[in-house]
Amino acid sequence: MxxxxxxxxxxxxxxxxxxxxxxxxxxxxxxxxxxxxxxxxxxxxxAPAKASAHIVRIQSTRTWTRSCGTTYQGVSTQKYAETRKFGGGSCKGDAWVRAQRYGVWGSWVHHSSNAVITYGSGITAAEHKGCANCTVYPTYP
Incomplete structure (x- = not known):
């Protein structure tokens, strides 16, 4: 060696x-x-007497494709949550997102291609979906 x-x-x-x-x-x-x-x-x-762990906080991302072939992506940080609708497929559903801030869930926001919620800080979770009645995909900053 x-x-x-x-x-x-x-x-x-x-x-x-x-x-x-x-x-x-x-x-x-x-x-x-x-x-x-x-x-x-x-x-x-x-082992060291006091072990310290360094935590690297990164944004949480989740990507999924609906049965109609359209791909969506949900992203969240402590400051924003976003759901994107990418091209491809035949889905008519909007990109939907809502965020949990200081333990309280906000209202759903939607847009035909890119739904975004922005706060100064405090987002602890977000939920994303590809239509009003579709499966919900959580992310955690």
Whole structure:
């Protein structure tokens, strides 16, 4: 094995906790009261005393195609929610969207091709559909 690759692999331990896996640097010096984490095919490594997870918030996107062949896409962030209707297919239904802000659902908004709801912040979920009585597709920012 390449010595540089071996060094890189030995400097990271996989820390498991609360059902999630987070890659953390292996401790270089022994620490007291630190759980030991077993790594596959390697000697046990010490986990950091306080593991911190960095959460990257990205917009939530969902794409679907109705039985009439038209494709729709729902997008949401904390500031806006949008449903787009793309070309193709024979669907006559509008793009529909509504947003949940601070736990309260707003009214449905629709447009023939691009329905948008914009707020300064606070959107916690959005729902999208391709016609008034169609299946609802949720997104979460």
């Amino acid at each position: 390449n010595p540089r690759k071996a060094l890189a692999l030995s400097s990271v331990a996989l820390v498991l906790g609360a059902g999630a896996a987070v890659a953390q640097p292996a401790a270089s010096a022994p620490q007291k009261n630190v759980p030991v984490v077993a790594t596959a095919g390697r000697a046990p490594a010490k």
